[in-house]
Amino acid sequence: MSALVKLVNVSKRYADAAALHPTNLSIEHGKTTVLIGPSGCGKSTLLRLIIRLIQPDSGSIMFEGEPITPDNIDMLRRRIGYVIQEGGLFPHLTARSNVVLMARYVGRSQEEMQPRLQELCDLTRFSENLLSRYPVELSGGERQRVSLMRALMLSPELLLLDEPLGALDPLVRASLQKDLKEIFARLQETVVFVTHDLAEAIYFGDEIVLMNEGRVIQKGAVTDLRDNPADPFVSEFINAQRGLVSL
């Protein structure tokens, strides 16, 4: 199986500390890779490096074997969907305008966009009646569904989700988890999913990447992490959440 995204010796420092130490990581095609670890360990940093909201200090990031550069990033961004915890919806645009913003920008016609929009509403279980509402008129769960539609609109090859369910109450979260899992299964898409909830990681993850203090500590299936911990931190992290998860 080939790597869709490959990080080679990628590191990132902020003034006072390293957010990410030199790191090698492959994101496999068609799989859901979950980044997990304590707060501040560098999960978001890693995602933001891939979509190049920040520049790496060293190393390079490959997309389908090609290094990502400032020249090709704008084209690549159209092939990547990105969803953040707060949704990132533009408040001055309706749900519909948010979703089709990029499609309109690349020149899709109304006739092309409409069926896709319907398809996405079905996929994310979002009522079409709500499409004309503004973000402030939607609930948190509905907003995240719209964010997801926006990320999926141009049928991206890679979906980057940074704690997409982090701000939702447990009931909404549970229902969205279920829907998301279905969506991933149907789309057979490459997904990188950030969470700090082990249960969520196990629920979604084909591959789990455990991080701590700017380093990838271990990568593998959850059983690997439980049975062959690469570091005492791995057991510690798993045991801390054990009461909540039945392994």
Added chain:
Amino acid sequence: MNRISKAGTEQKGESGNQESRNRNSRIPFLLVSRLPDFLLIFSCLPIFLIHSASAAPVVIGSKKFTESYVIGEIAKRALTDAGLPVEHRQGMGGTIILWQALRGGQIDAYPEYTGTIVREILKSDRPLSLNEIRDSLAKSGVGITEPLGFNNTYALVMRRSEAQRLGVRTISDLQKYPELKIGLTHEFLDRQDGWQPLRQRYTLPQQNVIGIDHALGYSALANGSINIKDAYSTDAKIEQNNLVVLEDDLQFFPKYEAVFLFRLSMPTDAIAVLRRLQGTLDEQRMIRLNAEAERTKNYTRAADSYFEHHAGSASAVGESFSHKLARWTLRHLQLAGFSLLLSVIFGIPLGIVASRGGPVGQGILGFASIVQTIPSLALLALLVPLPFFGISVRTAIAALFLYGLLPIVRNTASGLQDIPRSLRESAIALGLSPMTRLWEIYLPMASRSILSGIKTSAVINIGTATLAALIGAGGLGEPILSGLNLNDHVTILEGAIPAAVLALLVQWFFDLLDRVLIPKGLRL
């Protein structure tokens, strides 16, 4: 003439550019959603911009006091009757401003006094004959008419009844009455050619001499707190208060004979018209016209009465109040509107640059803040000596433009900076180009802040535009200024109330605009 016609074409060129800018801007606006529509609306304002003159008119200037206004109006009427296009820039300021405007070609002629020409313009300390004056002025390309007929010099005045009772007719007669109390303006007390040399020349014995404000001095004279005061010899108050001018029997006071100064390059037919006014205005007549102007608060009507008595020409009725109000208001809106348009056109891009911070951003905000701290009067005064500006509408618009800049720059910058990082990053991560991000995402999100900056700017401009009258640019400041000059509250209110109403209307208009231009999603 060169200069004038050049200014004319320049003006036409400007408004031409304005129109083409409108047309160009309309196209992309319709393509890029509806967001920066407010620019479009503002670009309509210059439609009622400074009307470009057809044939370059003869421009008459006048100084900031009643008599000068009246003579200016007389010249205007005379030129109009002769079929020449003419514009009168009323109350432009003092001698130096008028002289510079004349030399710079912003005006073609204005009424002046020989004494002032000798002392302040030619800076001579000895009296000069009219021929000497004419020769010196010619070197600056300026001509002078013969005297109009009256001498507006300093004079001592007293109540007519008292003068008759004491038998005082000349200043020398005062030697006999050392107990008389004298109240003089501070200026006259301090002047080199004022009180001290006068008292020496006439060996005046009076000890009781006080400094008193000119207007108050008339009241003091009326109620007997003083017996004698200084005045200009054609002051309307002399007749109104039933006073007499004491004859300057030793010819102490220099001659201040009224004349017209004009550019030698002025069309000869216009010069001929001015020359026809020579010798037609004696002191009695000037006093009466001044009194009429102050009584009716209408310079045009006072000037018209000159023609009624003189040539018996058809009596042109003075401009009606509603017509004047419309003219002032329109000019006021032109000044405020055009300067606001400039502030928007420059302020928003500057605000965008400033929002990125760094030394450039700091510099822009710093500059705009400093401009704002300069008192408006001082800003006008600073711009007037600059070559391109001078005494013109341009200067008023430039000053208003600079004033309007800060609120727009600051609100644009802060509106953009207040956009949460997560939303900026979402726009980037989607793959939108920087321009699209700015137009489709950032500016609409900052629109509330930007619009409120423009609103602040507009209201400030409406208020500050009243000062434009100081440099003859007109607007609602015109009645305020003449009211101040005439000490007439009604005339002041004729300008002040419409200006206040205008500011309220502008505020209301922008509140309405908010509803149209701020995207609905930001108003919920």
